[in-house]
Amino acid sequence: MDVLSHDILIVGGGGAGLRAGIAIAHAYPSLKTAVISKVYPMRSHTVAAEGGCAAVIKDNDNHDLHAFDTIKGSDFLADQDAVEAFVRDASKEVIQIERWGCPWNREEDGHIAVRWFGGMSQKRTLHAADKTGFHLLHALFQTSLKYDNLKRYDEWFVAGLLVDDGKIGGVLALNIRQGTFHILAAKAVILCTGGVGRIYAFTSNAGIKTGDGAALAYREGAPIKDMEFIQFHPSGLLKNGILITEASRGEGGYLFNKDGKRFMEQYAPSKMELAPRDIVSRSIMEEILAGRGLDGPYGSYVHLDLRHLGEAKIMEKLPMVRELCIDFAGMDPVYEPIPIRPTMHYTMGGVHTDKDGKTPLAGLYAAGEGACVSIHGGNRLGSNSLAEILVFGARAGRTAAEYARQAKPCASERLQSLAKEKMDFIQRRYIRTENGTERVGAILSDLRKTMDEKVGIYRREEGLREGIEAIQRLKERFNRIRLTQQSQVFNTELVGAMEMDNMLEVAHVVALGAFNRKESRGGHARKDYPNRDDAQFLHHSLAYQTPDGPRMEKLPVTITKWQPEERKY
Amino acid sequence: MADQIKLTIWRYNPDNGPDNRPDKGDEYRPQTFTIPYQKDWSILDALNHIKAEVDGSLSYRWSCRMAICGSCGMMVNGTPRLTCSTYLNEFHPNEITLEPLANFPIIKDLVVDLTDFMDKLRSVKPWIIRENKKDDEDTSSEYLQTPAQMESYYQQSLCINCTLCYAACPAYGLHSDFLGPAAIALTYRYNNDSRDQGREDRRKVVAAENGVWKCPVVGDCTEVCPKHVDPSAAIQRTKVNSAVSWFFSFLKGGKGE
Amino acid sequence: MNTPNTSPSPEVTRTYRRPIPNTWWLKQRSTILFMIREWSSVFVALYAICLLGQLWALSEGADRYNALLARSLSGGSLVLHLVIGAFVLYHMVTWFKISGRIFGSGPLSPGAVTAINYVVWIAASIGIFYWIF
Structure with a gap:
C-alpha cells in the first residue's frame, strides 16, 4: 500500500473538525494537515443543530454565571477547570465565527442578539434563527476553503488507527468512492467524529452518528469516558424523533398534558x-407513565404549544420548526400544538481527553461530541454543544499542532506492517463473508430496539442486565454477517458493516456503564437508585477494551470553586 | 394482500456490463422493487427498507433525514427532490421512478460525482474577504450588522448544497463548465453581506464567460430549491449589477471589464 | 484549479454521463415555454427588421413608403404580422414576469414590479397613440 504522509489528520469534518483544521491551517501553515470525513463536510450532523450557541457576550452576564449554570446542569460531574476554560474561550469563539461570516441574529443596533435557553440563568444563547448549526457549519466549511494548505479527503472512512509502540502513526482509511484502502500517515490524529446516537431507534441523530471515533480510540487502548450519560431531548417530533429545538420553549412555548395542564x-x-x-x-x-399523555399511532406523547407566539414570531425566530412540522408531521404549529416525546439526542460521554483535547495515547486528540473533556458531566445544557465544538476544536487543533511540530513520524515499513495486520482483519471480518448468514440491517434494528427498551430514559438493574446480554448476543451474530455487494465502488454496505461494529462496541460500554452506576445523576436515571450518591459515584467512568468486554475504572472529578449541592430548579 | 408500491430504481455499476461500454448505457439499467406500502414513509424510508431487507448492494447517500444536510437528492419521476421529505403517499398507487440527479456523472447507482460542484463552490471564494487581512483575527468585538443589512443576503445564505438546482438546470446539463445556480447564489450571498469587501475578487469568476451570462433564465433552479434560496433571481441580479459596473467602468475610460 | 479535494490515487473510478437527447426540452412544461421564449426572440428580430425597412422606405420619400404600406395590407403580410405580434407579445409578457423576479424584493413585491412594467407599457402606448394622431 502506498503511504500518504501528513503531519496532522483530523477525522471528521463537522464543526469540531473544521474548527480544528482552520486553527492549524491558520497558525501553523507549514504543517501538512488534512480533514478526512466519511461524508462531505457540510453534510455533518452539526448542520442539524437548531437553537443556538451559548457564550457570555453581554454586560449583564459573566463567566462565573455561565460556568456555574453548566456545572449545575451537569449534576456536578463536569470538570470545573475545563468548564472555566470553556466559558472563557466561548466568548472569543462566537465572535471569531461572526467574523467568518456566521449570520447571527442581531439587535436593531447591529449587535449580536441572545435568547433564553434551558438551565441558563441569563439570556446568553446566540442564534441564527433556528438554523444555528447549519449556518455555523457552512460558515466554517466555507472559511476552511480559504486555506490551500488544508487538504480534504471527502467520503473516506477511517477503518482503524495505526499505533506503534503506544504512539499514533496514522490511520488506515477506505476511499469509499474507489473502494480502496490507503495508509494515511500522521504524527497526530484528532478524532472529531461526533456521538453515537444511531444506537437508539427514537433519536434526533443523523444516520452517520455511529460512534466511530469512540470505537477507534477504544480499540487501541485509549479509554472512553462517561458513556452511560445519554441525553434525551424533551421535544422529539413524532414519528421518528426529529429534533424540535429547545428554542421553541426559549421563545415562550408551553408544554401541556392531555388535560391541558402546564405540567x-x-x-x-x-x-x-x-x-x-x-x-x-x-x-x-x-x-405519560401516569396516563396523562395523549395517544396516537406512534405511541404516547405530550403537546408543545407555540400557537400563542403567533405566526410572525414563529416565522422570524423558529422558521425551521415550522418547516419540520409541515414536512415531517403534516401539521402547522401556527395552528396546532406539536406532538412530541423525548428523543435520544446527545452523547455526553466520549473519548477521554483533558481540557486541551489530549488523550492518554500519545499523538491522539479528540474534540466535539465524540470527546469527553468533560464539561457536560451528567447532562449537557442546551446550546453548550455548538460552543463546545468551537472551543475544543480550536484547542485540540493547537495542542496537536504543537505536538506534531516536534514529534517524529512513524517509519514507513512499520506502518505497512501495522496496516497489513489491520487489512487482514478487515478482509476476514467484513469482506470475506460468503459463509455468513446474518444481515447487518437486522442486527442494527435489534440493537436499536434493545437500547430504546433497556437503556432508555429510565434504567433498572434487571433491564440493564438483559440489555448487556442482548448486546453480547448481537456481537456474536455480527461474527457471522454476510454482505451482498461484490463491487468495490461506493460500497455503503461495507461502510455500514464497519459502522455497525463500532456501534456494538460503544453500545456495550453505554449499557455496562449504566449498569455499574447505581445512582441517578443528570441524564442517567435509575428507577432502582433514584438519588444522586456523591459518596460513591462522584467520579467519571473510564472504559478500556479487553477481550472479555469493557473493563471499567474510576476517575475523580476536578472541583475548583463549586461544591456539589442539591440540584433543584 | 397488503398494499404494495413499485419503485423503479435506475442502477449503475462500473464493474458490471457485458461490453464495459457505459457510453452504450449497458450498465445503466432500471430495476423494479415491489415493497409494502406505508403511507407515512418517505422515499428515503423506502430505500432504507430495500437496502436493509431486499438488496444490500444498492448505493445512495443520506444522513440527517430532516431536509438540512443536503445528501439525499434524486430524480423522483423526473424531478429533482430531497427524498427524505418526499412521501410515498404523493404517488401511490402509481409507481415511482428514481434516477440519480440529472446532469452529473454517476459513480454508482444513485450516487453522483460532486467533484465539479465542489470545485465551483470553492472558485467563487465563499468566505468573508477584507481589505485588511488582520480583521478576521480580532475577536474583541463583532462587526455590527443591522437586521435590515442581514436581510439583504439572508435568503441566499440558506443553500444546503443539495445540488437539486444543478440537476434542474438545462444550461449546466449542456455546458458543464457553467458555474451554476448554487455557486452564483453563494457569490451573491457574500457580495451582499455588509461585512464583506470581496465583490471585485469574485467578479472575475462570476462575470466571466462561464459565469452568469451562461444562464438562459429558465428558472427551474428556483422552482426545485427546497430551501427557497431563489438562485435564479440571484443570477439575474448579478447580471444587472455586473452590466451596470461594466458600463460605469467603461464611461470612466477603463477597458470596461 | 487548485482544489484541496483531489483524490490522491491515480486511478479514478469510471463514471457514467447520461447522454442528453436533442428533445430534452420537450419533457417539461417549463422548458417548452422556455424554448418558445427563446424562439420568440427571432420574431423580435423580424419585427426590428420590419421597422428598419419602414424607416428606410420613409427616408426614400412618400411614394416608397405608401407602396410599402399597401403591400403590408396583403393577406399574407397580415398573417405574418399577427404571428410576429403574438410572439413578440409572448416575449414581452415573459420578460415582464422575469423582471418582477429580478427586481422584486423587500417592499416592492415581484408582482408589483411586473405590474409597473405593464403600466409603463400601456402608458407609453397611449402616449405614442396621441402623439401620432
Missing part, C-alpha cells in the same frame, strides 16, 4: 419549561 409547574416551578433537558424529559415521561 412543568409540578416538576420545576421556578424554571418551568426551561429547566435542563434531563429534567424536562423525565417530567414528560412521568406524565
